[in-house]
Amino acid sequence: MSDDRDAFEPFERREHAVESAARTIVALSRRDRFGIGWRPKGVDEVAILLESLGYSPEVVAELWYPDLFALARDVSTAVNRYVTDEERREPPTLDWFTQTCRDYAIGSLYSAPWIVAVIGLAIFGASLWSSLSTPLHLATAIALGVYAAQIVSGFFSQGIARRLTFYFLQANDSLMAWTVRRFVAAGLLTTAVVSAGVFAGLAAFVGYSDALLSALFCAGTAIFQLALAPLYTLRRFTWIVALAILATAITGGTFVFIFHRHVDVPWEPATLAVEVGLLGAAILASTMSWLARRAARSGAPVPPALDSIVRSTFPYALFGALYFTSILIDRIAAGIAAANGRGFAYASAYELGADIALLAILPVVVVINVMLEALPRRILKGAEGAIRDLEKFDRSMLRFYGWGILAVATATLFAVLLGEVVGPRMILSARLGTIGDAALSLAVLRVAIPAYGLVMLGLLNTQLLFFLSRPRAPVIGTAAGTIAALATCGWALAVHLSAEAMVGGLLASALTFTAITTVAAVRTMRRFSYSYYAAY
Amino acid sequence: MILTEHGVYLRERVLELARAGVPFSDRTIKKNLFSAVARATYAVADIIAPVCSYNATWERFYGVPDDRIMVIYNGVDERRFDDRNFRPERPTVTAMVRIDPLKDIETLVASAPFVRERFPDVVFDIWGPIHDEAYNRQVVELVGVLGLEECVRFRGSTSDPAAAYAEASVVALSSISEGFPYSVIEAMMCAKPVVATDVGGAREAIGECGTVVPPKRPQRLAEALCDMLARPEEAVLVGKRARERALELFTLSGCLASYRALYAEVASAVPVGARA
Known part of the structure; x- marks a missing residue:
């Protein structure tokens, strides 16, 4: 011995x-x-x-x-x-104002591509180009492609985010690379299938050129969104901002300097879709190569069973797809209404109102990100307390949630006021075809802003519930929201209401989604400590 | 293209960054930039000529194949650095270094109290220009803190280094990073025994004609210095052997001849049209 x-x-x-x-x-x-x-x-x-x-x-x-x-x-x-x-030391304590400003700045980074795109396209004088300066048949093809892409990328982005975050927090490079490879492969395959489906489905109705344009926009947009998903999860904000600037510069530059702010034939907007897609592919390749290099230094992974990964991420991915479906149904229905019984036509005036509403809602998105930045600190503070302090901790978390609702409501009110001040000017300067179109855009804008505000509250609920590994209510909320939108828009189409009425579908969807997730969030936050310990 | 690397570029830049306390983001960007420069240069060079075999291990680590590495030692002029056969009256430890963090003069200064315990009249002569003002202040402050004002003398630059070496009983080098240190082979050429830290090519240069100690170990450095100072006759013999070794391996003429031969070999391998 x-x-x-x-x-x-x-x-x-x-x-x-x-x-x-x-x-x-x-x-x-x-x-x-x-x-x-x-x-x-x-x-x-x-x-x-x-x-x-x-x-x-x-x-x-x-x-x-x-x-x-x-x-x-x-x-x-x-x-x-x-x-x-x-x-592993305690972060420095900042006063609440400095801390909020810091959280606001970090939270803004999540919306960076959006902000960059809006500012960039405004600089190029190309804002809302697909709504305004594009022939109707091209705008229709583009819109259908982008809708499909958002649903596909919503599905895979949520899946990637859920699983990658898990390994990212463990600094498990090998499994991060393993996860991204599989999700990206599945995402690209699905994108290819859906794009082919879009082409095949539209070719008979709109001709090969427009169908191909639609398929290219579907593929390009989905690949770019898919490429950004791992960067969000890994919090590579510098890269996200830089890539958003690059994408805006390339597409904006092409639109302004090559197409002189107007596209007439399908290959012109198709060029933009190809540019976005290629940039997305390059980002994906470099992200995966970077992850592979890190993984090589960590040794071979012990891969988990793929079906268990799929099972555990499916509810989150399903939420992503349903969420985008639920907020797109009204636009599709508006397109059907605008086509006057001839299928679907891009509803420029409706889309303009809804797009301006989305821009106005941006401050609300950032408020949510502030809440999510502050959440871990709150939890850390509570986790340091004794068992007897749990009730106090739960009350503080419920209060925190209450402040969140108030902040979202205040920001939405601000967005409504902003929409009232800026919206009409933007609509009038957009040189729509008729005064009637401008009135329609304004009516849509006025309903869409509070509706999107409600959606943002639903998203706050969703993020809190996801944080606690409770995806059921958000999935039910988006599914019910989708059904509500379908029912409302279906009824409106059946009784031949105008495109303007379809915004009711958005409002119905938002109300349903937010009501369901709010009930679930309140119940969870009231017993936060229990939910937290049950989740991890 | 022939690359002669006197230190190891990337190694020295990283040590500088480590000491400079630059923010993480800056450091990462700079390190990647330096790394890209070093690797690109390694990639395009036909021959890489490090100044000692030890440095070649780093170049191999950064991906240079053996058949593109050819070691050529530095050389010094044996007529300029001659054996003046001079023995100082006081025990004198001489360092010929620029005042720079890489030379870790703090360790040399920190060894002085230990040496002074055995040799109360010992003097440390530090020759060389100030390369880093902040570091110089730090070293001077350390001299004050340790009460070594009488023992440690900063002599500044000199145009006659051979004369400075001649005044030495033993020559010391306390660096934390070196390529193939000139001060070591100059001292050897001047027939002086050397105590140096075991970094870069110092051990390769000294061979059996001096002592190497681990870096950043003032006590070990002091022990080695005391060992030399305690046996002056033997130290002289070590110095003579050092000069013989230097004359055999580290002469300026030998170094230049090696480079000429290398240039000729590489030039002859380049197609005639490409030379213009």
């Missing part, structure tokens, strides 16, 4: 030496004030520091390593362990 122990002693000594080297490097980093967040990154940096600490070839050989780099490989793994421990 004693001999066995002796035999292992050199290994133990070596292990101690590696741990000691790692601790020394971490301690040295602190003592020398190497800077905030400075830590050796990669084997070469660890080797450099080890060498400067006196790990000469003789010392390395004494530890049974063939060279400095082999030792550095083991030490860099150990360094990560110590660095992780050291960095």
Whole structure:
């Protein structure tokens, strides 16, 4: 027995030496004030520091390593362990105003592509181009392609976000790469199938050119949205902003300098779709290659069963698809109404009102992100309390949720006022065909803003419920919302109401979705501690 | 294209970044930039000529194949750096270094109290220009804190380094990163025993003609210095052997001849049309 122990002693000594080297490097980093967040990154940096600490070839050989780099490989793994421990410290306390501003700034980053696109296209003088300066048949084809893409990308983006977040928080590079590869492959395959379906379904009605345009917009938009999904989850905001600027510059530049702000034939807007799609593909390729490189350093993953991944993410993905369906039904119904019994035609005036409403609602989106940024801090504070404090903690979380509702309501009110002030000017400057069209846009805008405000409240509920691993209510909410929109719009079409009436479908969908998720959120937040512990 | 790398570029930049305390984002960008420059240069160079075998291990790590590496040692002029056969009256430890964090002069200064315990009249002469003003202040402050004002002298730059070496009982180098240190081979050429930290090509240069100690270990450095100072006769013999080694391996003429041969070889491999 004693001999066995002796035999292992050199290994133990070596292990101690590696741990000691790692601790020394971490301690040295602190003592020398190497800077905030400075830590050796990669084997070469660890080797450099080890060498400067006196790990000469003789010392390395004494530890049974063939060279400095082999030792550095083991030490860099150990360094990560110590660095992780050291960095788990309480974040600095900021006063509520500074903290809110900070959260607002970070929250805005989630909406960065939207903001960049709006500002960029405004600079190019190309805002709402598909609504205004495009022949009707092209706008119709584009709209159908984009609708399909949003539903597909909504499904896969939510799936990726759910699973990737899980591995991201564990810093499990191997499984992050594993997950993204599979979800992206499935997403691309589905995009291809849906795009082909769009082409096949439309070709007989609108001709091959317009059907191809629609399919290209479906593929291009879906690929780009799919490409951004992992970046959101990994919180690569700099990249997201940079890529949004790049995409806007490329498409805006093409539209202004090549097409001179007007597209007449299908290949012209198709070029824009191809540009967006190619950029999305490049982003996907570089993200996956980056993840693969990180994964290669972490060793081979032990993959989970694919069907269990699919089962666990399906409700979230289904929510993504249903959510977009529920907020698009009114636009499709407006298109049917605008076609006067001849199928579907892009309802420019309706779309303009709804798009301006979406822009006006942007401050509400950011409010939600502020809430979500603040949530982990609240939980951390509660988690530090004793068991007897749980009731107090639950009350504080319910209060937090109440403040959230109030903030969303206030921001929605602000959006309504903003819509009232800016909306008519934007509609009038859009040079719609008739005064009647302008009136229709304004009527849609006035209903759509509060409706989208309600949707945002529903999204806040959804995010809170997702955080607690409770996807059922959001899925039921969006499904019921979809049915409500279908029923309302179906009735409106059946009694031959005008396109303007279809905004009622949006309102019905928003009310249903928000009511269901609010009930679920209130019930959950009242027993937050229980829900939280049950979730993890 | 021939790349002669005197240190290891990327290694030294990383050490600089580590010390500068730059924010994480800056550091990452700069490190990636330096890395890209180094790797691109390695990729396009026909031959990489490090100044010692030890540095070649780094170049191999960064992906350079063996057949593109050719070690050419630095050389010094044996007529300029001659053996003046001079023995100082006081035990003198000489360092010929620029005042720079990479030279880790703090460790040399920190070793001085240990040496002074055994040799109360010892003097540390530090020759060389100030390369980093902030670091210089730090070192001077350390001298004050340790009460070494009489013992440690900052002599500044010199146009006659051979004379400075001549005044030495032993030459010290306390760097944390080196390529193939000139101060070591100059001291060897001047027939002085050397105590240097075991970094870069220092061990390769010194061979059996001096002592190497781990970096950042003031006590170990002090022990090695005391060992040399305690046996002056033997130190002289070590110095003589060092000069013989330097004359054999590290002469300027030998170094230049190696480079000429390399240039000729590479030039002859380049197609005639490509030379214009």
